Amino acid sequence: MITLEMQEKIQQGFQEEIEETKLLDCMRCGFCLPACPTYVHSNYDETQSPRGRIALMKAVRDGDIPFDGSVEESIDLCLGCRACEPACPAGVEYGSLLESARNVIQRETNAPVKEKAARKVAFDYLFQNQSAMEKVTSFVKFYQRSGLQTLTRKMGILSFFPSTMREMEKVIPKIEKSNVKKGMVYEGKSKKTKVAFFTGCLMDTMFAKTNEATINVLQELGCDVWVPENQVCCGALQGHSGELEKARENAKVNLQQFLAEDVDYIVNNAGGCGAFLSEYDHLLKDEDYALLEQAKQFSSKSIDITQLVYELGITKETLTSKQQSPVTVTYQDSCHLRNVSRVQDAPREILKAINNVYYVELEGSDHCCGSAGIYNLSQPEMSMKILDDKMEYVNETQAQILITTNPGCLLQMKLGIEREGLSDHMEAMHLIDFIDDYIL
Structure with missing residues (x-):
């Protein structure tokens, strides 16, 4: 229940943390509407659109309406895909507004006990400590290889879990031990860059x-x-979930680790992580001058692997698939890679340059797949609506391999393939795995 005291604190928090000038940048033109998945999939409900949410934020900030469950639902239902930003002629910084709003709401409202517990485990333990993440995945590995997974499925134990979790269990990849050693430098075959x-x-x-x-x-x-030894989670999940202070803590650790040596680029292979890393300067904008300068340096060097591979000239070489017969592929954009990092051509150009690979453009590939971090767990109904519509277009490509560039998107697309019964003739792969497996 949202009390009067909470409403007052949220209004005050909005006034302190959400810049009025950013809210006023929105001209209500509506260019964002067709780009917004929740607007389209909620029967064109204005409150589920970017400009509708901005109007709600401003109304709460100005005291024109009280913060209530309907406002909270609107903010919660947003995917945070930021497809509205490239569509906006006024350059509204919607992602920043959304993160600030969620930060205030998370701080000033009383979440249910289960949600509090889940947040504590996730943000104070799992994503704050890489060894904790390794322990969890070790358990998943044991589950997969000990026969427990087979037994669980045969006994129907999974039927007691929500349908989305049952389906996700089927698409979790086989856990392998990481052979990447932190603190090492892996030497290149020539000396182009570090x-x-x-x-x-x-x-x-x-x-x-x-x-x-x-x-x-x-x-x-x-x-x-070079693989910095004590690097930590980028902080994206925390930042997108209203835990900005925890995200800042992680960012400060990464600045210290990655700026310890001079490199040309800081490269990542996850579109969501990369977008957040590239905005460390925004995340730490209120810190002292020295730290902000470090953040700017870090962000300026941050680059997605697909963009770097393209810039290093991979498409100028003769690329031939190891497969003797032609293979048909299509590509689903990572929202943050496309909408924040603005990388959209490089992955496509790489795929088009490979002999024996037939590239088919996926209609609506620039629209979110419904993964959005943990959105498919927190908002399963809307997530599955979006995914099911996405898979209609995937089916039309008749692709054998569906390529993407972000772990959440990859799991979501694997789930879509499973839900559609396509797993016997289609698979989802990360672009880098495709290059490594099919070309090198």
């Missing part, structure tokens, strides 16, 4: 083989790859 590699938390555990492939591809293209 990069620092951000391994990520999910990528370093659940997708360890993709991290190995990333280093291999960079070495092949002439990069010395």
Whole structure:
């Protein structure tokens, strides 16, 4: 229940943390509407659109309406995909407004006990300590390989869990031990450039083989790859979930680790992480001058692996698939890679340059797949609506391989393939795994 005291504190928090000038940048033109998945999938409900949410934020800030459950629902239902930003002619910083609003709401409202417990485990333990993430994935590995997974499925134990969790269990990748050693420099085959590699938390555990492939591809293209030893989670999940202070703590640790050596680039292989890393200067804008300058330096060097691979000239070489028969592929954009980092051409150009690979453009590939971090767990109904519509277009491509560039998107697309019964002739892959497996 939202009390009068909470309403007053949220209004005050909005006044302190949400800049009025940013709210007034919105001209209510409506260019954002067709780009917004929740607006489209909620039967064009204005309160589920970017300009509608901005209007609600301003109304609460100005005291025109009280903060209540309907306002909270609107803010919660937003995917945070930021597709509205490239569509906006006024350059409204919607992502910043959303994070600030969620930060205030999270701080000033009383979440249910279960949610509080889940947040504490996730943000104070799992994403704050990489060893904790490794312990969890070790348990998943044991579950997969001990026969427990087979037994659980046969006994129907999964039927007691929500449908989305049951389906996600089927698409969790086989957990492999990471062979990437922190603190090491992996020498490139030639000396083009030196990069620092951000391994990520999910990528370093659940997708360890993709991290190995990333280093291999960079070495092949002439990069010395340094892996900073004590790096931590980028802070994206915390920042997007109203835990900005925890995100800032992680950012400060990463600044210290990654700026300890001079490198040309700080490279990542997860679109969501990369977007957040590239905005550390915004995240730390209120810190002291020296720290802000470090954040600007860090953000300016941050680059997605696909963009770097493209810039290093991979498409100028003769690329031929190892497969003897042609393979048809399509590509689903990572929202944050496209809308925040503005990387959209590089992945496509790489795929188009490979002999024996037939690239088919996916209609609506610039629209969110419904993953959005943990959105598919917190808002399963809307997430599955979006995914099911997405899979209609995927079906039309008749692709054998669905490529993407972010772990959450990859799991979501694997889930879509499973839900559609396509797993016997279609698979989802990270672009770097595709390059490593099919070309190198």
